[in-house]
Amino acid sequence: MTTTHTLVAEELTLAYGERTVIEGLDLAVPAGRITAIVGANASGKSTLLRSMSRLLAPRAGRVLLDGRAVHRMPAKELARTLGLLPQSPIAPEGITVSDLVGRGRHPHQGVFSRWSREDDAAVAAALEATSTTELAERAVDELSGGQRQRVWIAMALAQQTDLLLLDEPTTFLDVSHQIEVLDLLTDLNRVRGTTIVMVLHDLNLAARYADHLVALESGRIHAAGEPGTVLTEDCVRAVFGLESRVIADPISGKPLMLPIGRHHATAPVAAEVRGASEALSPR
């Protein structure tokens, strides 16, 4: 199964009330690849993701899925092609894992239609894929953070969409669970060809796992493309206001960013940083 769905933002302007968050942004999500969006806090990453899944109507411009504006599409039809896992989804008190994963079947069911074997199969597959089959009868609120995140991803998988958007799927997870989740998403992409778009906090993980890296800086795209070309020392300075050194990651060969800061650098690096920041400052 290969997906050729195109997801494109055209001259997108997004705002909450008076506050404009994204202005005139163009973005094409490469089909069948993993895209990671990075940027400083409040740079508009989550806002962009919410708008691409029609949760936030654009002030201007549009988001097109296969050439159709997502904000005009019927809600359930869109939800059969494009799924979103928000940053902090809410599990109802006492709900079991298999019940929660089953909620992901919502867009495939009519008001009066009954559960089909196809629905059960989708739930079973999602549980298998996320290794949560053993947890199926447990209550979600009893699970550890890592397990819970896998269950939520299972719910998004049960939705069986060709595009999956995730808002910081690794926050609140320790490092081994972060890797576990990102590996799972990579499997999903490689095996099913699911197009994945995720907001990530960790630049280095983003660079390692993404095929396509988008760096946002106060509502505009600073750079987009292969991680190797996007993640540079200049980019980190522009996007995060941070001096850094970018080297080749000895594990993956992808770029690896090392922050410098004011205190721990060895003398030659420190001098170089001071020179750079003096050159930057207006006086």
Add this chain to the structure above:
Amino acid sequence: MTALAAPPDAAVDSVLHQRTRRASRRRLVIVVLAVLVVVAFAVTLMVGRTFYPPGDVLRVITGEKVPGASFTVGRLRLPRGVLAVVAGLSFGLAGVTFQTMLRNPLASPDVIGISSGASAAAVVGIVLFSLDGTAVSSLAVAAALGVALLIYVLAFKDGVAGTRLILIGIGVGAMLNSVIQYVLSRAGQWDYQEALRWLTGSLNGTSWTTVLPALLALLVLAPVLLGQTRNLATLQLGDDTAAALGVRVERTRVIAIIAAVGLVAFATAACGPIAFVSFLAGPIAARIVGPNGSLLVPAALVGALLVLVADLVGQFALDTRFPVGVVTGVLGAPYLIYLIIRTNRAGGSL
């Protein structure tokens, strides 16, 4: 964590099995509750100063003339029993809808002042404008919708936070209760029984004319709410998740709020805001059903059962006849405190 192929049949069967078990538990609860409601309703019709056997009661219901029973059962007990069921179903449905939608058991219409709004409007209509029947109901519906809107608008600041909405609702409720007391005191003579009806709810003196608007409202609005069952269940996962799953969040919310407020208002116009029924029905239903699917129907049945039983207790269990709202108040308020203690302990979302 690598297998993404089609799952084996055994795995699918296990999912199917878990799902049917959840559904059958819920079905069982619904059947048992429905039977209990019918039994309590039958007892309401039979028991009183004079006992009438089931046969007499049945003959009255089917329209035969039975000396004595035709009046006592047909004109006194039947409307009272029907109103108890109708009001209980309405309060239960509306309460659990609000609680589900705002994801907080405290957000029921009686805690956040919506019932008080309907009640205040009914009192104003009756005392100041000498209205009755449909006019009172319409006024109550308008007022309840107005109060709901007011609370929503007042709670709106960078989005609606459930906690803020609840506190503001409590404040609005306190004010509306003062309005009720003010209007009743303007009426000249302070009739404590009448005041109790509008402050805590009572089924005393029910006639068919008071029952009818509430019954019609239930017949129209309950199907509307039940049609939203799946959307409401998905809404429990949070607005964003629900929207991503194809729920039209705002539309679902508006439909559910209007239907639930309508149910509360019509029932309140008939018998006052029977204390804590809409608050209690949902959590009790959740306790019995467990996390096994929608609570709408179980909560409605629990509501009806609560009102029927509380009215029986209020009428016959003690030396004095208590209005039903006093009984549910005495039972419900400690449960409210227990719920707060439990939620605080768990460090929950409160």
Add this chain to the structure above:
Amino acid sequence: MTSVLSVPAPDAAPPRRPGSVRFLWLLVVLAALVLLMAASVAIGSRGVGWGDIVAALGGSQETVAEAAVTKRIPRTFLAVLVGAALGLAGAVMQGVTRNPLADPGVLGINMGASLAVVAGLAWFGLFSATSIIVTAIAGAALAAVFVYAVGSLGRGGPTPLKLALAGAATAAALTSFITAIALPRGDIAANVQSWQVGGVGGATGSTITPVLPFLAVGLVISLLSARSLNSLALGDELAAGLGERVALARGLAALGSVLLCGAATAVAGPIWFVGLVVPHLCRLLVGVDHRWLLPFSALAGACLVTASDVLGRIVARPGELDVGIITALIGAPFFIAVVRRQKVREL
């Protein structure tokens, strides 16, 4: 970004409210109170002239008008006493709990006093005024401890939301119990409304006198705790660091406020929102220093209740409206405004 450790400029310190402004406000509030008391004596369902008032104050009861005035004098005093007690109790309570929503009514403490009195009347044949007052204070104390305990459970201690919810729930429970106890007993049921809605009508000298010692003790304890409330405002740990015995200070202040609102409820029934509104307004006038805030809250509380009583006599002519209804109508919007000002995570 580099000057992390620099000292803030001196002009960034909060401006001190000059004493003269506070003194001016003190005069204004006192003048208002005197005017309101005069209005309370003069206004009622029967209109009276100044001559009647002067004559009545001189002890004459010869005409109907003079008799009416004579009846209004104790009522006015009661309004002043109750208002002062509730305003002061509210200010102390907000200080003790560091909670802007604290109020003897919102926290259900007045209802605790009410229920205790009703239960006492119904079951234990309470008769003497003093025993009623003591029962009311005990009920208030129990309710206060209960609500505080329930509201403090769990994460974050007694947050405004948890305390207000525990209080509202407790008040609702107590109200139900009052109705259930009073309804079957005709003798009490006649007065049941007065135990659910507070009012100052029908006061005489003999209803006021027994409560005076309790109010006086409560007043003294509360006013003396002003300094420790100032320390407690900085948080328990910091207060302890400043040498305050936190538990003792908090217990004493709470005792003072419970005495005040219990005694006030014993004579006037439960009155909501006075203890909420008054300290907030006074904070706007004189700032957060409890040594000023507490006496001001007492005076302003007296003004509010007296004004409410007068208003209740004007709007519901020829009947009259209980103070408790008026203060709820004024206070609830205020409560909502305070809630709206809080940030969500502070609730």
